[in-house]
Amino acid sequence: MFLFFFWFCTETCSDSLPQQDPLRFVMNLERLPNEEKLCLCRKYYLAGFALLPFLWLVNVVWFFREAFVKPAYTEQSQIKTYVKRSGMGLLFWVAVLTTWITIFQHFRAEWGAMGDYLSFTIPLGIP
Amino acid sequence: MNASDSDEDVYNERTALVPSETPAVPSYRPDDLSMPDDLPTQRAKPGLSRRGGPAAVDGSGGGGGSDQEVDADDEELTLKYGAKHVIMLFIPVTLCMAVVVATIKSVSFYTEKTDQQLIYTPFTENTASVGRRLLNSVLNTIIMISVIVVMTIFLVVLYKYRCYKFIHGWLILSSLMLLFWFSFMYLGEVFKTYNVAVDYPTVGVIIWNFGAVGMICIHWKGPLPLQQAYLILISALMALVFIKYLPEWSAWVILGAISVYDLVAVLSPKGPLRMLVETAQERNEPIFPALIYSSAMMWTVGMASPMEAQRSEHQSDEEAEQSGGGVEPERRQFPEDELEEDRGVKLGLGDFIFYSVLVGKAAATGGDWNTTLACFVAILIGLCLTLLLLAIFKKALPALPISITFGLVFYFSTDFLVQPFMDNLAAHQFYI
Numbered sequence: 001m002f003l004f005f006f007w008f009c010t011e012t013c014s015d016s017l018p019q020q021d022p023l024r025f026v027m028n029l030e031r032l033p034n035e036e037k038l039c040l041c042r043k044y045y046l047a048g049f050a051l052l053p054f055l056w057l058v059n060v061v062w063f064f065r066e067a068f069v070k071p072a073y074t075e076q077s078q079i080k081t082y083v084k085r086s087g088m089g090l091l092f093w094v095a096v097l098t099t100w101i102t103i104f105q106h107f108r109a110e111w112g113a114m115g116d117y118l119s120f121t122i123p124l125g126i127p
Numbered sequence: 128m129n130a131s132d133s134d135e136d137v138y139n140e141r142t143a144l145v146p147s148e149t150p151a152v153p154s155y156r157p158d159d160l161s162m163p164d165d166l167p168t169q170r171a172k173p174g175l176s177r178r179g180g181p182a183a184v185d186g187s188g189g190g191g192g193s194d195q196e197v198d199a200d201d202e203e204l205t206l207k208y209g210a211k212h213v214i215m216l217f218i219p220v221t222l223c224m225a226v227v228v229a230t231i232k233s234v235s236f237y238t239e240k241t242d243q244q245l246i247y248t249p250f251t252e253n254t255a256s257v258g259r260r261l262l263n264s265v266l267n268t269i270i271m272i273s274v275i276v277v278m279t280i281f282l283v284v285l286y287k288y289r290c291y292k293f294i295h296g297w298l299i300l301s302s303l304m305l306l307f308w309f310s311f312m313y314l315g316e317v318f319k320t321y322n323v324a325v326d327y328p329t330v331g332v333i334i335w336n337f338g339a340v341g342m343i344c345i346h347w348k349g350p351l352p353l354q355q356a357y358l359i360l361i362s363a364l365m366a367l368v369f370i371k372y373l374p375e376w377s378a379w380v381i382l383g384a385i386s387v388y389d390l391v392a393v394l395s396p397k398g399p400l401r402m403l404v405e406t407a408q409e410r411n412e413p414i415f416p417a418l419i420y421s422s423a424m425m426w427t428v429g430m431a432s433p434m435e436a437q438r439s440e441h442q443s444d445e446e447a448e449q450s451g452g453g454v455e456p457e458r459r460q461f462p463e464d465e466l467e468e469d470r471g472v473k474l475g476l477g478d479f480i481f482y483s484v485l486v487g488k489a490a491a492t493g494g495d496w497n498t499t500l501a502c503f504v505a506i507l508i509g510l511c512l513t514l515l516l517l518a519i520f521k522k523a524l525p526a527l528p529i530s531i532t533f534g535l536v537f538y539f540s541t542d543f544l545v546q547p548f549m550d551n552l553a554a555h556q557f558y559i
Contacts, residue, residue: 029350040348047343054336055343062350097332104326120330121315123322 029066037066038075045082053093056086212472213514215422217507219359220474220482224503226363227370227483228490236316237371238491245372247271252374264376268384271377275385276399279392283399287406302345302361306338309364358420362476366483370491378488382531385481389525404523419473472514478526482506485534493542497549501541505533 029037044059060083067080108115116122231237244251247270250263285294311334318325341361344354373381392398489502509530517524552559 050339051332052336052339054340058340058350058353097329101329104329105324108324108326118326118328120325120327121318121323123324125322 029062034073034075037063038078041066041079041082045086048086048089053090053097056090056093059083059086060090212422213511216472216474216510216514219355219420219422220479220507220510221503223359223363223366223479223483224486224506226359227366227487228499230313230317230363230367231370231487231490234316234320236320237367237487239371241371243372244374247274248373248377250377252376260376264374264380267374267377268380271381272384272388275388279399283403283406286403299342299346302342303338305361305364306341306357307334309368310334310337310360313364313367355420355422358476359479362420362479363483366480366487369480369484370487373484375492378484379535382481382485383535386525386528386531389527393523393525419475420479421473472517474526478530481527482510482530482534485531485538489534489538489542493538493546495546497546498538498541501537501545502534505537506530509533 032040041059041063044055044062048056048059063079063083067076067083070076104115104118108119111118242251242253248267249270250266252260252263254260254263282294311330314330314334340349340353341357343349344357369378392400395401486499486502486506490499493499493502509532510526513524513526513529
């Protein structure tokens with residue numbers, strides 16, 4: 001998992017541009033060239049597969065304007081794809097988590113020992 | 128729980144000194160960091176740095192009319208710039224303190240008496256006599272401060288000898304611990320307080336997401352507001368750990384001592400932080416691993432000066448100050464935008480932590496909301512004054528001393544003078 005992180009973070013998107021500083025941290029999307037935006041979007045999308053729906057959410061929110069509101073540019077269609085797929089992945093995760101949490105909360109008391117084993121915190125009082 | 132060393136490291140490096148930006152950079156250099164604002168030193172001093180604005184003014188005002196005109200414009204812009212930044216720093220500091228106070232007031236875990244102490248404060252305060260207790264707290268403070276000094280010097284040495292990988296790795300480890308372990312504990316306590324049942328898989332997913340996205344945002348690239356939010360959260364977490372594990376009187380003495388240390392280390396010529404900053408400036412590189420909170424913002428200025436485009440934002444790992452500006456290589460490409468990216472003011476995370484410790488302690492042990500609010504106001508006033516001084520002196524300044532002094536004064540006077548006064552007035556139904 002941490003090797004994955006290493007790969008993820010050390011891969012910079014700025015290989016094509018000569019003046020990029022690999023340690024540069026981007027805060028503002030406005031200042032990035034389009035190729036880098038695409039690269040960043042793609043990385044966030046791929047990294048989200050490591051059980052990281054939050055990362056997909058960040059991807060969707062951050063790149064939403066780039067993908068859907070801005071006037072068209074060459075890389076926009078690809079960014080759009082990534083944003084859409086991140087959105088779908090996010091929805092999938094939300095559904096799965098909601099289902100699981102509902103099931104757990106409802107049946108926790110009935111499961112007895114198994115319920116306790118799965119529980120991180122056990123509330124006091126009568127369920 | 129005995130906090131590990133990395134705890135202290137993180138803590139140490141929080142207070143960052145952010146030197147002010149060097150005067151107008153004559154040529155655009157993409158990798159140029161005009162501000163070395165990192166605090167690799169462990170106990171970086173809290174500092175404020177201001178970048179961008181004045182330089183921009185210097186650069187662009189030169190072509191204007193007489194010198195006097197330029198100076199007047201300069202002054203005005205400086206003050207406006209300063210005012211904007213005061214506001215921009217108020218919000219994160221307030222948020223951090225609000226999170227800490229809210230947690231203290233609701234989750235009793237952080238105010239429960241515990242016999243566990245950090246290894247940095249080995250002397251107990253459960254002694255019979257007042258004198259003994261005072262002595263123990265002073266001894267604890269001495270140990271804590273010396274640990275901080277040693278770590279700071281160690282960090283400066285590492286930085287001088289270019290052991291960047293080591294520093295980087297250290298910062299990553301600390302941020303890992305903060306983002307995963309402390310937030311796990313925090314989440315557990317919050318759930319226990321609200322008496323909800325949560326299962327391990329859900330908690331695992333939540334903590335994994337929170338931590339992984341945090342690491343990505345802080346140490347790599349991420350949206351600025353999210354990064355700022357993460358920095359605020361980890362400062363709050365760190366402050367909560369301190370509030371829990373530092374004994375009562377030691378905490379107050381440590382706060383006072385840290386402010387003095389900060390003052391000395393930043394301003395004196397042989398201070399470690401000052402040396403660090405100077406080294407970084409000589410090498411013209413970003414100060415690496417300190418955690419600095421940067422309030423970058425953009426404002427349109429009618430001058431076409433391309434100089435201040437650079438922001439050497441260097442994101443450092445948690446420990447380091449995170450500078451929030453990024454290098455703006457694209458600036459040259461969009462001269463027609465005339466957008467000037469303001470470098471923003473940087474405030475070290477150590478400052479956030481200690482401000483929050485002060486307010487949190489006031490909320491935990493002080494009488495009631497009067498004390499808490501008084502401390503909060505005092506800290507903000509101190510921050511204002513510090514930023515004003517920053518605007519005047521235009522170099523890195525310690526952010527702790529003024530605020531902490533005001534905070535301590537207000538805390539003790541409110542707790543011992545104002546509080547009983549108000550209670551008596553209320554008891555006798557006497558309104559003034």
